[in-house]
Amino acid sequence: MANAQLQSVLDHIDADFDNSLERLFALIRIKSISADPAFAGDCKAAADHLAKDLATLGFAAEVRPTAGHPAVVGKSNGHGGKGDGAAKPHVLFYGHYDVQPVDPLELWHRPPFEPVVADHADGRKIIVARGAEDDKGQLMTFVEACRAWKKVTGSLPLDITVLIEGEEEVGSKNFVPFLEANKDEFKADFALVCDTGMWDPNTPAITTSLRGLLYEEVKIKAANRDLHSGVFGGGARNPIRVLTEILGGLFDADGRITIPGFYDGVKDVPPEVLEQWKKLNLTPESFLKPIGLSIPAGEKDRLLIEQISSRPTCDINGIWGGYIGEGSKTVIPSLAHAKVSFRLVEGQDPLKIRKAFRDYVSARIPGDCSVEFGDHSAGAAIALDWTMKPLAAARQALTEEWGKETVLMGSGASIPIVTDFKKTLGLDSLLVGFGLDDDNIHSPNEKYDLKSYHKGIRSWARILAALAEMPR
Structure with missing residues (x-):
């Protein structure tokens, strides 16, 4: 892609930025809350709005029905x-x-669907509104980059299919069947996903791995009813004690998970990436102090950044049983419950981990107790090929735009659609986003840095140019 042509596109993005901001605001004002049936009409309105906008860029765009909220499909000509x-x-x-x-x-601090540019406490300019970052601001960085290419050159630099769903915030329960039913239509060389973040407000990042998730529920039963602890204490088995002993044994003194075979298949990140991570200097002071903590709780022989992004974890998310009301009630409960989740990394099979966990628990149940298990979810981790050519192209483009080396980082979270793209379409996903840790997504006063939005558009313009130079 000629440098002069790209520069003209970037210049147009700068000159047209006020209009780009207003187009984002118009989308944000639509109250497309997918979880509440009262806003179904607003979700349809948001889909119609996006399809109409894509059509102005030369996409063959349409709103497609699903069993829930509609999807938007746009195909470049x-x-x-x-x-x-x-x-x-x-x-x-x-x-x-x-x-x-x-x-x-x-x-x-203000009506959530009335977007405004405000001043952050540290001087940054921010867009405040529900959806400002997640995901309307993010997806519009890409749409606006396409708009600039179309306006300046009359065409897009490569072939693009745009697929926008309306149920991500409720688990994509109807979108995944839609994807499976139309998988031949969505064949491509790879996917681009803009639902991730930067390392910091000035350092771009590409997310190269997403941890998988396994969620289990355990119920241990002892006596056939709650018992008086004065009568039965010392003689009757207490299932809370059994449960807590089992859960406490899940970890050794070095923070490693003790389930047999748990680490089978787990690989270290490449040495060159680990060296880059070390330079980022993520410390307990910077990461844990803001939440009132100071000591990393993961594997002691691992960097903090490894603990939260590239290593598997186990967390006890809830535990209950017996009397938890006001005052005292001296009972030995008959039941004890816990919810336990595992964040998994590439190489771990969630179903094997589930069996290993259940075997571990079952082997420690006394003869006069029984255990039942309930499963909530199981999804494998996703990791990009470090030598993937689109990754290198996007990394260079981001570095040129931001003037700082692009960080390749693992995410401790999960983005299920990335797994679905791999499983259903056979596509690897390039995850580029411009969100920040303090964007308050899913919380009141959600925001998106104005710089993230502006340079996000410029970044996608550069990435499209770089990808267009790659051979198929």
């Missing part, structure tokens, strides 16, 4: 399509127009 013999890549861009509920409303 020409440039690298599967059937035209062109050498340029064909990419599938994914975003979502639905947003979280705004509750508790009283904690918002």
Whole structure:
């Protein structure tokens, strides 16, 4: 891609930024809350709005029904399509127009669907509104980059299919069947996902791995009823004691998880990436102090950044049993419950981990107790090929835009759609986003840095140019 052509696109982005901001505001004002049936009409309105906007950029765009809220599909005309013999890549861009509920409303500093540019306490300019970052601001960075290319050159630099869903915030329960039913239509060379973040307000990042998730529930039963501790104490088995002993044994003194076979298949990150992570200097002071903590709780022989992004974890998310009301009640409970989750990394099979966990618990149940298990979710981790050419191209483009080396970072969280793209479409996903840790997504006073939005548009313009230079 000629440098002069790219520079003209970047110049247009700068000159048109006020209009780009207003187009984002118009989308944000639509109250597309997917979790509340009262806003179903707003979700349809958001889909219609996006389809109409994409059509102005030359996309063949339509609103497509699902069993829930509709999806938006846009296909660019020409440039690298599967059937035209062109050498340029064909990419599938994914975003979502639905947003979280705004509750508790009283904690918002202003109406959540009336976007405004405000001053952050540290001097940054920020966009404040529900959906400002997650995911309307993020997806519009890509749309606006396409708009600039179309305006300046008359075409897009490569073939693009845009796929925007309306149920990400409620688990994509109807979107995944829609994807499976239309998988032949969404064939591409790889996917682009803009639902991730930066390392800090000035350092771009590409998310190269997402941890998987396994969620289990345990119920241990002892006596056939709650017992008086004065009568039965010392003689009757207490299931809370059994449960806590089992849960406490899940970890050794060095923070490692003791379930047999748990670490089978787990690999270390490449040495060159680990060296980059060390330079980032993530410390307990910077990461834990803001939440009132100071000592990393993971594997003692691992960096803090490894503990939260590239190593598997186990967390006890809830535990209950017996009497928990006001005052005292001296009972030995008959039941004890716990919810336990595992964040998994590449190489771990969630179903094998589930069996290993259940075997571990079952082997420690006394003869006069029984155990039942309930499963809530199981999803494998995703990791990019470190040598993937689109990764290198995007990394260079981001570095050129931000003037700082792009960080390749693992995410401790999960983005289920990335797994679905791999499983259903066979596509690897390039995860580039411009969110920040303090954006308050899912919380009152959600925000998106104005710089993230502006340079996010410029970043996607550069990435599209770099990807267009790659052979298919």
